[in-house]
Amino acid sequence: MHRTKNDLSSKVRSKVIATLGDRLADATDLMLQTKQAHWNVKGENFIALHELFDKINGAAGEWADLIAERIVMLGGTAEGTVQATARRTSLAPYSLKIVGGADHVEALSSALADFGKKVRADIDKTGKAGDADTADLFTEVSRDVDKYVWFVESHNQGN
Numbered sequence: 001m002h003r004t005k006n007d008l009s010s011k012v013r014s015k016v017i018a019t020l021g022d023r024l025a026d027a028t029d030l031m032l033q034t035k036q037a038h039w040n041v042k043g044e045n046f047i048a049l050h051e052l053f054d055k056i057n058g059a060a061g062e063w064a065d066l067i068a069e070r071i072v073m074l075g076g077t078a079e080g081t082v083q084a085t086a087r088r089t090s091l092a093p094y095s096l097k098i099v100g101g102a103d104h105v106e107a108l109s110s111a112l113a114d115f116g117k118k119v120r121a122d123i124d125k126t127g128k129a130g131d132a133d134t135a136d137l138f139t140e141v142s143r144d145v146d147k148y149v150w151f152v153e154s155h156n157q158g159n
């Protein structure tokens with residue numbers, strides 16, 4: 001870890017940096033999964049899904065940015081390369097074979113919900129570790145993820 005004048009103890013910071021690093025890999029993975037869906041979706045809801053998936057790509061980029069910069073301000077190194085992301089992500093691989101809108105909706109809502117579940121657990125984990133600010137950051141991300149789970153999964157509901 002890098003030296004910092006931040007008053008959180010190095011024990012707290014190293015614990016929290018590890019958790020943040022796990023979620024950074026997932027958020028970066030989500031950035032690519034949403035682009036995969038944005039580029040390849042076809043079918044009757046094409047334009048709505050094409051645009052929604054790109055909007056979520058922007059949101060995932062903001063989540064990654066918040067998480068990465070928190071890592072660095074705590075004295076850690078943000079692992080932002082595609083190689084580090086591939087090694088560390090906990091999300092299921094996104095199938096290259098998905099074409100239809102309903103299948104992209106199913107795959108992407110599952111990925112977002114899995115990410116959301118882990119972020120929610122991280123609120124408690126980092127709060128208990130002694131870093132209320134990171135817990136607050138995860139709370140902010142969690143609320144946004146819940147919204148996008150709703151936006152995506154609603155396309156396959158109500159029938």
Ligand SMILES: [Fe+2]
Nearest residue numbers: 038039050054
């Ligand atoms: Fe585009």
